[in-house]
Amino acid sequence: MRLDLTNETQARSLMVTLWPKVLIALNAGKQLTLEIKSANRSCQQNSKYHAMIDEIAQQAQHLGSKWDSESWKRLLVDQFLKDSGQKTGVVIPNLAGDGIVQLGMQTRDFTKEQASEFVEWLFAWGAEHGIKIGRAHV
Numbered sequence: 001m002r003l004d005l006t007n008e009t010q011a012r013s014l015m016v017t018l019w020p021k022v023l024i025a026l027n028a029g030k031q032l033t034l035e036i037k038s039a040n041r042s043c044q045q046n047s048k049y050h051a052m053i054d055e056i057a058q059q060a061q062h063l064g065s066k067w068d069s070e071s072w073k074r075l076l077v078d079q080f081l082k083d084s085g086q087k088t089g090v091v092i093p094n095l096a097g098d099g100i101v102q103l104g105m106q107t108r109d110f111t112k113e114q115a116s117e118f119v120e121w122l123f124a125w126g127a128e129h130g131i132k133i134g135r136a137h138v
Helices: 008-027 043-059 069-083 112-128
Strands: 090-093 100-103
Touching: 043 069, 043 112, 069 112
Parallel strands: none
Antiparallel strands: 090 100
16 A cells, blocks of 8 residues: 655544554554655656756767766766765676676655756756756756
């Protein structure tokens, strides 16, 4: 069961309604897991930063080369996480031992707040690097 909470009244009502059901389940010997977390990024946020990353990929170079949007996404997310003091990924040898693999945070795990911060960071990064990002993404 997944429930989206938007205000205190709604949350209080939901908790009052759920408590008897939780009590019955616990008294019946069931184990329950309750997870409360920040809401994930929205589809609109996801579309917005992907469009911005596409524009960056069309205009920017790294190490003297052009890179596709997916490569730029990895580069930009890694730098965003470092700049904002969040946990970044780690680079480890691949299973065959003949290359490396980056493991770490993915944008699908962003909260709404992180996604908003990422969009603002992309605008700032683009401006700093001479990238024109259309304000149509706002």
